[in-house]
Amino acid sequence: MRGFDFVTTRLETALGWGRKFSLFHYPFITACCGMEYMSAACAHFDIDRFGAGLTRFSPRQADLLLVVGTVTHKLAPVLKTVYDQMLEPKWVVAFGACTVSGGIYQNYAVVQGIDRIVPVDIYIPGCPPRPEMVLDGLLKLQDKIQHQKQDWRWAGKP
Amino acid sequence: MGRETLIEAIRAGLGRAVEGVADSFGDPVLILRPGDVRSAMTALREAPFDYAVLLDLTCVDFAAAEGRFELVYHLYSLSRNVRLRLKASLPAADPAVGTLVGLWKNAEWLEREVYDMFGVRFEGHPYLKRLLTYEGFEGHPLRKSYPWRLEQPRIPMKDDV
Numbered sequence: 001m002r003g004f005d006f007v008t009t010r011l012e013t014a015l016g017w018g019r020k021f022s023l024f025h026y027p028f029i030t031a032c033c034g035m036e037y038m039s040a041a042c043a044h045f046d047i048d049r050f051g052a053g054l055t056r057f058s059p060r061q062a063d064l065l066l067v068v069g070t071v072t073h074k075l076a077p078v079l080k081t082v083y084d085q086m087l088e089p090k091w092v093v094a095f096g097a098c099t100v101s102g103g104i105y106q107n108y109a110v111v112q113g114i115d116r117i118v119p120v121d122i123y124i125p126g127c128p129p130r131p132e133m134v135l136d137g138l139l140k141l142q143d144k145i146q147h148q149k150q151d152w153r154w155a156g157k158p
Numbered sequence: 159m160g161r162e163t164l165i166e167a168i169r170a171g172l173g174r175a176v177e178g179v180a181d182s183f184g185d186p187v188l189i190l191r192p193g194d195v196r197s198a199m200t201a202l203r204e205a206p207f208d209y210a211v212l213l214d215l216t217c218v219d220f221a222a223a224e225g226r227f228e229l230v231y232h233l234y235s236l237s238r239n240v241r242l243r244l245k246a247s248l249p250a251a252d253p254a255v256g257t258l259v260g261l262w263k264n265a266e267w268l269e270r271e272v273y274d275m276f277g278v279r280f281e282g283h284p285y286l287k288r289l290l291t292y293e294g295f296e297g298h299p300l301r302k303s304y305p306w307r308l309e310q311p312r313i314p315m316k317d318d319v
Contacts, residue, residue, distance in 0.1 A: 074292045077313050106307055108299040109291075116315040 015150040020142035021051035026062035031069030033096035036128040045131040059085040070098040083118040097127040190246045196256030209233035212262035217276045221302035226250035254279040275300035
């Protein structure tokens with residue numbers, strides 16, 4: 001095995017590789033899109049194949065916030081609190097038309113897109129999105145994580 | 159009890175509380191005087207009418223009409239397996255009607271919802287607070303006079319779109 005007993009890489013690339021395949025997600029589910037989330041998460045479509053299968057029901061243990069379903073103004077402070085409780089590095093996916101833009105609802109009650117409350121990394125449109133679209137969004141998020149500047153303050157950098 | 163005899167019996171039992179009778183796709187609709195809603199419901203709940211269930215209580219805003227707010231009550235009799243719809247018109251200025259709390263338990267939340275959405279005051283209600291919207295919400299969103307698409311955020315929003 002001479003020549004194969006070591007691997008060279010950049011710390012940033014290795015970190016991105018590790019992070020994109022170990023997404024612990026927190027499902028913030030409020031509405032019917034939750035059914036598509038269940039379909040995407042369970043055996044038929046199985047986001048575990050892409051390393052995002054470990055659901056955490058505490059925001060403090062999660063690094064991917066899946067906002068699934070309509071967010072109302074009554075609920076907005078809750079979503080903001082959940083986001084604030086998550087530790088860095090963290091990503092947010094807007095799952096479904098309601099979280100992207102308010103969807104079919106434009107009235108006194110519904111927030112017109114969760115990007116008015118928290119920063120969003122990936123938007124998955126659809127009412128509800130097909131599980132294939134969810135998987136595509138997940139792959140796009142992984143691509144984004146791989147290529148973004150990694151936060152490695154723990155390594156002694158400023 | 160046939161339909162005609164039922165309506166006659168109700169009119170006889172409630173007296174001047176019934177302003178009129180209408181028909182909605184074959185179902186009888188009674189128009190009540192708003193001041194007599196509570197007493198009329200008390201009578202309808204007892205024998206011989208026996209409407210034991212308050213199925214629904216809601217409201218309609220006819221912005222331009224004289225009686226602007228129209229309350230709609232749906233009653234159901236378990237023993238006779240029939241339904242009855244009742245309506246009462248309220249004026250635009252300070253719409254108020256007697257509460258049904260004490261007759262039916264579910265009236266408490268139904269009336270709170272109508273108060274929240276339409277601003278109809280239910281006199282005698284023990285806890286007339288908003289049910290669906292939140293503390294600090296101003297106005298009544300299902301009134302036609304509520305500004306179109308007016309949002310009342312609880313936390314600061316980014317208005318980039």
